[in-house]
Amino acid sequence: MPEYKAPLRDMRFLLDEVFDFPARYAALGASDATPDMVGAILEEGAKFCEQVLAPLNRSGDEEECRFDNGVVTTPKGFKEAFAQYAEGGWMGLSADAAYGGQGLPHSLGLILSEMVASSNQSWAMYPGLTHGAMSAIHAHGSEEQKQTYLTRMTEGRWTGTMCLTEPHCGTDLGIIKTRAVPRADGSYAISGTKIFISAGEHDMSENIVHLVLAKLPDAPAGTKGISLFIVPKFLPNADGGVGERNALSCGSIEHKMGIKASATCVMNFDEATGFLIGEPNKGLNCMFTMMNHARLGTGMQGLCLGEASYQGAVRYANDRLQMRALTGPKAPDKPADPIIVHPDVRRMLLTMKAFNEGNRALAYFTAQLLDVAHLSEDAAEREEAENLLAFLTPICKAFMTDTGLEATNLGMQVFGGHGYIREWGMEQLVRDCRIAPIYEGTNGIQALDLLGRKVLGSQGKLLRGFTKLIHKFCEAQAEHPQLKAQVAELAALNKEWGELTLKIGQAAMKNPDEVGAASVDYLMYAGYVTLAYFWLRMAVVARQKLDAGEGEAAFYQAKLATCDFYFKRLLPRTASHRAAVEAGSECLMRLEAEHFML
Incomplete structure (x- = not known):
């Protein structure tokens, strides 16, 4: 198994140099989040992850x-690690202080x-x-529910x-069958079966609080008739502790390709006692608070597993001896050269590095938007942050998990045959990553959400909110001495992005299938342009530091080299995604369904 080391230098580069988190924390009134406090959190968190979890x-x-x-x-050690984490x-790191958080x-x-x-x-x-x-409870629960749970x-x-x-249903929640029948005491009897419930049953905590979507007897049809309920494994007693066992049970756990130590459960509710959270028939709105949180977290999984795979691949590529470099021996004292000298291995490692570091920048930018949305006292600033979050969430979830899966595959490939062997740990990272493009709304659904709801549904408003940031950045850096060619390329793609969107919108007015046909390639195009923006933001800072003679020159030079690789070898993928979008829906929908039969 690759040895994980938290990439603290890269994390601090984004926090302190690119996005200036300390200044943003100060502006938002987060006075406790001092540089010393943040540094201590990073250091201690890294120790826990490296020494206990890994x-x-x-x-x-x-x-x-x-x-x-x-x-x-x-598995052995999981419960003890969770106790240590809680202790x-x-x-409670980011939890509300009113309920015991920091x-x-x-x-x-x-x-x-x-x-x-x-x-x-x-x-995790x-x-x-x-x-x-x-x-979800914090955003929509009553004060009593907040205090209790x-x-x-x-x-x-x-x-x-x-x-x-x-x-019988995953994405199409409007057809759920779980029912909630009102009781005289104000609670509800919840009956139904839920599947694929992560952490639905386990031995790591004394109680498990399930948030369950169900329909009331008089609920409207479809998604407008969904309500959300708190259904605890054990009902709280009078003093808020654990009381009697509720009428729910785990029927089985799934046997999965990856994340095998995460309990994925079938949960049966047999007139279990539940408590309405939020308003009746508004449950989907409440659940979206949780789902958006989960989708950002899922997007991070692509980055996380890509990072773990990269670390293993880099160490192996420096140690593994195979053949000589085409330009002559690089390790003449050894029987062969380390494989890191070979261009194809460099291609794989640089692809991983470019995706990981670009996705980290996207994730941290999004994290900063979360702070603004929660903490800013300026209503206009909050609205802008919330709009950007709405736009970027499907990109984070889908692009980061697709490229994370590509990164873990490449990491396994660097190991050659050893990558396919379980003992090296690289194949586990691929298996663990494979679920990320599927759960919390498949990446195809994320693409429809981005193009159909967020972009076309807002008449382009949410798209313009982000492309305006890119436009202003490109204007400010248009004459950059070393980066102006890349800035011009980003500016051209940013303009093309708007034009491509207009084409899809016009085509969709004649044929709604055009949205579904274009959506995945549109999202990937958006992801590559988005990462280009963040790579240039990092490159500008790295160039400034080098010109000023500050910091570690090798670190900043590596940033510039990786940015150059991204623009030359990965950003050109936008052309194929654009071509696929422009091909339209006809070639997809022409074949009759019976022709797919065997």
Whole structure:
């Protein structure tokens, strides 16, 4: 298994030099998030992830979760690691101080989650789902519900889930069958079956708080008739502690390709006691708070597993001896050269590096938007941040997970045959990453969301909000002595992005299938342009530091070299995505369904 080391230097580069988190924290009134505090969080979080979580990654994959008559046991060490995590106050890092949290900015929680998931993705699912449930309760729950549930979830004594999917429906939540019947005491009897419930049952906390989508007896048809309910495994007693067992159970756990130490459960609710959260028939709106949180977290998984794979691949490429360099021996004292001298290995490593570091910049920019949306006292500033978040969320989820999967595949490829062997750990990273483009809304759904709802649905307003940032940046850097050619290329693609969108919109007015046909390639085009913007932002800073003679020259030179690689070898993929979009829907829809039959 590759040894994980938190990339603290790269993280600090983004926090301090590119996005100036300290100034933004000060402007938002987050006075506790001092540079010293942030530095301590990074250092201690890195130690926990490197020393506690990473050693459990392979053993957890091999042992998996065990199921016995409704009881789920997590792999050895998982429960103890969670207790240590909770005791260290990590669960409450960004939680509201009113409910026992530390009240630090949300961005710090997201940055911590990068290290957690990079070191052990299966383990990360347990606190990750809890944070999502906490966000929904905090946004939509009553004060009594917040006091009852958030305080204990913040402490790490209780964990949480989100229960959406049913055996007959995934994305199409309007046809769910789970029912909620009102009771005289104000609670509801929840009955139905939910599947694919991450962390639905386990032994790591004393209670599990399920957020369940269900329909009331008089609910309107479709998604307008969905309500959200809190359905705890154990009902809270009078003092808020654990009371009697609720009428719900885990029917089985799934046997999966990856994230095997994360319990993926079938949950049965048999007139279980539930409590309405938010308004009746507005459950989908409440759940979107949690889903958007989860989609950003899922996007991060592409970065996290890509980073872990890159670290393993780099070490191996420097150690593995195979053949001589085409330009002559580079290690004449050895029987062969390390494979890192070969151009194709460089291609793979640089692709991984460019995606990982570009995706990290996108993730941290998005994290900063979360802070503004939650903390800013300026209504206009909050609205702008929320609009940018709405636009970037599907890009984060889909682009980061697709490129993360590409990165983990390349990392395995660097190892050659050894990459396919379980003991090296590289194939596990591929297996663990494969779910990320599927769950929390498949990447195809994210693409439809981006193009159909966010871009065309807003008449281009959300798109313009982001492309305006790129336009202003390109104007400011148009005459940059070393980077102006790349700035001009980004400016041209930014303009083309708007033109491509207009073409799709016009075609969709005649044939709605044009949106579905274009959406995936449109999202990938958007992702490549977005990363080009962030790569240039990093390159401008690196160039400034080098010109001023500040800091580590090798670090900044590497940034510039990787940026150059991205523009020359990865950004050209936009041309093929544009061509696919412009090909339209006819070639996709021409073939009759029966011609797909065997």
